[in-house]
Amino acid sequence: MGLSTVQRFAHARTPEALFQGQWQDRSTKLDTFKPYLHQRWEDGCTNAWKLWEEITDRGYRGGYAAVRDYLRPLRTVPHTPAIRPPSARTVSTWILTHPDVLPDEDQLRMKIALEHCPELKALAGHVRSFGQMLTRREGHLTREWIAAVRADYLPSLHSFANGLERDLDAVVARLSTPWNSGVVEGHVNRIKMLKRQMFGRAGFELLRKRVLLA
Structure with missing residues (x-):
C-alpha cells in the first residue's frame, strides 16, 4: 500500500470517501439501509450485529460482514451520546421542590427543560x-x-x-389564616384505622370503647 493510499484512508471523513476508482459509486444491497444505520448510530446503538439484525428484519438480504465493515470507520469518529430527556415525574419533582433545596445540577436541567x-x-x-x-x-x-x-x-x-x-x-x-384542619383530619384517620382493624371482629360497643380509650 502506497503512501498516497494511506493518506487517503487517514483523511477520509465518511465511509463513501474510502471508495474510489472502479469501486466508486457502485450500488450495494446496503445503500437503502444506510440512512437507517446512521440514525441508529446517532441514537447510541453501536452494536453492528444488532444493527444487522434490525435491517434484516426490514428487508436487508446482505451479510453481517458488509454491515460491520461499513460501520467500522464510524467508530473512529468522536460521538457525543444523546442526552435522555427527563421524565414527567422528574420534572414534576423539580417544579414542586423549593429552589433553595434543589441541587445545582437539577436546577440547570430544569432551566433547559423549561426553555424548550x-x-x-x-x-x-x-x-x-x-x-x-x-x-x-x-x-x-x-x-x-x-x-x-x-x-x-x-x-x-x-x-x-x-x-x-x-x-x-x-x-x-x-x-x-394560620388555622387548619390537620388535627381533625388526624383524628378521623385514626378512627378509620381502628374501624378497619375491628371490621367483622366485634360489635359497636367494643369499637366505641376502643376509640374512646385509644
Missing part, C-alpha cells in the same frame, strides 16, 4: 406563585392567580383553578 417548552415554563411559574401564596398567607391574591392561570392554555391547571373557585371563600380563608 413555553407551556411547561408557564406551569412552573403558576405552581411557584401558588406555593408563595400558601407559605406567605397571601389569600387575597387567589383571584388574581386564577385569572393568570386561565390566561394560559393549561387545561389541567384550569381544572384545579375551577375547583378552587367553587369554594373560593374557604380557599381564601385557608391561604390567609
Whole structure:
C-alpha cells in the first residue's frame, strides 16, 4: 500500500470517501439501509450485529460482514451520546421542590427543560406563585392567580383553578389564616384505622370503647 493510499484512508471523513476508482459509486444491497444505520448510530446503538439484525428484519438480504465493515470507520469518529430527556415525574419533582433545596445540577436541567417548552415554563411559574401564596398567607391574591392561570392554555391547571373557585371563600380563608384542619383530619384517620382493624371482629360497643380509650 502506497503512501498516497494511506493518506487517503487517514483523511477520509465518511465511509463513501474510502471508495474510489472502479469501486466508486457502485450500488450495494446496503445503500437503502444506510440512512437507517446512521440514525441508529446517532441514537447510541453501536452494536453492528444488532444493527444487522434490525435491517434484516426490514428487508436487508446482505451479510453481517458488509454491515460491520461499513460501520467500522464510524467508530473512529468522536460521538457525543444523546442526552435522555427527563421524565414527567422528574420534572414534576423539580417544579414542586423549593429552589433553595434543589441541587445545582437539577436546577440547570430544569432551566433547559423549561426553555424548550413555553407551556411547561408557564406551569412552573403558576405552581411557584401558588406555593408563595400558601407559605406567605397571601389569600387575597387567589383571584388574581386564577385569572393568570386561565390566561394560559393549561387545561389541567384550569381544572384545579375551577375547583378552587367553587369554594373560593374557604380557599381564601385557608391561604390567609394560620388555622387548619390537620388535627381533625388526624383524628378521623385514626378512627378509620381502628374501624378497619375491628371490621367483622366485634360489635359497636367494643369499637366505641376502643376509640374512646385509644
